[in-house]
Amino acid sequence: MLRTVVLAALIALPGMAYAQDAQVDTPPQRIRSVTLTGDQKCPKSSGGEIVVCSTLDQPYRIPKSLREDKPIAAQNQSWVNRAATMDQIGRVAGGLPDTCSAVGTGGQSGCFMQRNQAYAAERRAPASETNTTP
Template identity: 90%
Template structure:
């Protein structure tokens, strides 16, 4: 009895595998991203095409309610960000050139550079707010 069941399963195995291959769809040939404005509707996808729609007020695929605006915790940041912050802290603490620090010989030039960058950012801010695009 057991041999008969095993023999029947071995005979049916290639037929089941070919049936599964027939059911697996081929991957999409094209992925189209559409940005909708107003009351537009997402266009239907065709065979071999995937359409991803987004609106101008929510251009991201993650819904706004699920997005986190909090800063990323230090243990979850990449090594590049960690190394950059440690480098900046070390530069300021050591009084290296171009750091705004009261310690060391390069503090004066760094403070001037920081004030100059802040002034330039303030000058750019109002001009970008008043600029309108057609």
């Protein structure tokens, strides 16, 4: 039984190789790129055409090349961000803990936290610059 299967495969192998070579004789006339959303199916290709399909993960999101990663100007920020900034300024002026001031009990830990946050921001900056350039 195994011999007949192997023999049939060996006989069919040259025929399959010839069929593949026959398709390569003429290059495609057109290559079409299609972006699919949701449950769409890839369209069938016609003679002399290759269809390349890709799916769009987040169809309603602005593409990365068009996004702006720059900080938002103060006058364009929400009142929540403005209130948080004013709160932080008040904490520093009052010498509250974790504010990096010479006055108060938490000056050491606050300075350490600020240095860590600055370091993390510096590390993120080159990564965001490389992601935005195509």
